Amino acid sequence: MKTLLEDLISLQNVEIKIFKASKELEEIPRKVEDIMGIIMARKSTLDAVDEELAALEDRKKPLDAELQETQEILDASDARIKKIKTNKEHMALQREVEIAKKRKADIEEQILNLMERTEKGIQEKGKLQASFNEGKTLLDEKISKLQTKAGELKSVVDTLNTEAGKLRKTVDPTLLSRYERMKKNKNGLVVVSCDNGVCSGCHMHIPPQLFNEIMRGEKLNVCPVCQRVLYTNVKPKARKKVEKEAEEADE
Ligand SMILES: [Zn+2]
Numbered sequence: 001m002k003t004l005l006e007d008l009i010s011l012q013n014v015e016i017k018i019f020k021a022s023k024e025l026e027e028i029p030r031k032v033e034d035i036m037g038i039i040m041a042r043k044s045t046l047d048a049v050d051e052e053l054a055a056l057e058d059r060k061k062p063l064d065a066e067l068q069e070t071q072e073i074l075d076a077s078d079a080r081i082k083k084i085k086t087n088k089e090h091m092a093l094q095r096e097v098e099i100a101k102k103r104k105a106d107i108e109e110q111i112l113n114l115m116e117r118t119e120k121g122i123q124e125k126g127k128l129q130a131s132f133n134e135g136k137t138l139l140d141e142k143i144s145k146l147q148t149k150a151g152e153l154k155s156v157v158d159t160l161n162t163e164a165g166k167l168r169k170t171v172d173p174t175l176l177s178r179y180e181r182m183k184k185n186k187n188g189l190v191v192v193s194c195d196n197g198v199c200s201g202c203h204m205h206i207p208p209q210l211f212n213e214i215m216r217g218e219k220l221n222v223c224p225v226c227q228r229v230l231y232t233n234v235k236p237k238a239r240k241k242v243e244k245e246a247e248e249a250d251e
Contacts, residue, residue, distance in 0.1 A: 004172045005231050008179055009191050011167040016188045018160045025153040028146050035139050035146075042132050049125045053118060060114045067107045073100045175220070178229070186228060194223070194230040202226035 077097050084090050168176065182190045192201035197211045204225040206214075214221045214232050221230050 004175055005191060005229065007167065007170045007172075008175055008229070009231070011164060011171055011176075012179070012183075012188065012191050014160050014164045014167060015183070018157055018164060019188050021153050021157050021160065025150060025157065028150045028153075032143050032146050035143055039136055039139055042135060046125065046128050046132055049121060049128060053121045053125070056114050056118045056121065060111060060118075063107050063111050063114070067104065067111065070100050070104045070107065073097075074104065175229075182227065186226070189228065191229040191231060192223075194232050195234055199223040199226060199228065199230060201228040206230070 074097065077093060077100075080093060081090070084093060171179070179190045186201065189201055192199060194200060194206060194211065194214055197208065198205055201223060202225050204223070206223060206225075210221060210224070210230075211232070213219070214230050215234055217231070222228060223230055
């Protein structure tokens, strides 16, 4: 019985390791996704500044064109003034020049304002870009570490699976099928120790008579509460001591 349980315990230990490694492996894609999410969010802040700069440039273009047109009107006025014959025409041209000058000053002010905002935007973008680059380097490193870890875990799981396959052949078939049935409900912990009369699976006290039977190790004993298979690490010497104490208690 002891040897049978020993093989099953070895299998159980390997399968618990497989379970833990697989769980860790399963969590890695989500962790990588979370980090990618952080990078994307920071990138969208940068993109927003780029969009703002593009919008400023779009507003400046028609103003530049209008400024040029206004300047052309002013440049042409010198030539036109020489051809003027009447006072009325002269006054009309002068009025036209005044309007053009006013418009020019107004456009220049608007362009200056846009240029100042662009300048600020470029500075802000520089700062954001630097912090983004710095953060991205760290986050990329994290992702790369997680990917390395995933590779390691995969190989660990493969090795453990091979080991489990070998061990499964050594376990008594009846015991193995009981184990396979129970392991899903018991988080893989089907065979547990019971060294102080307490089941280490459910932490409940078991009857003293059952504990004696477990120490004898002659048949398969299960916890009456959680149905796990029980074994004890109490050595024969200590067992004798326990039995002696039991005898003394009986007297
Ligand atoms: Zn139990």
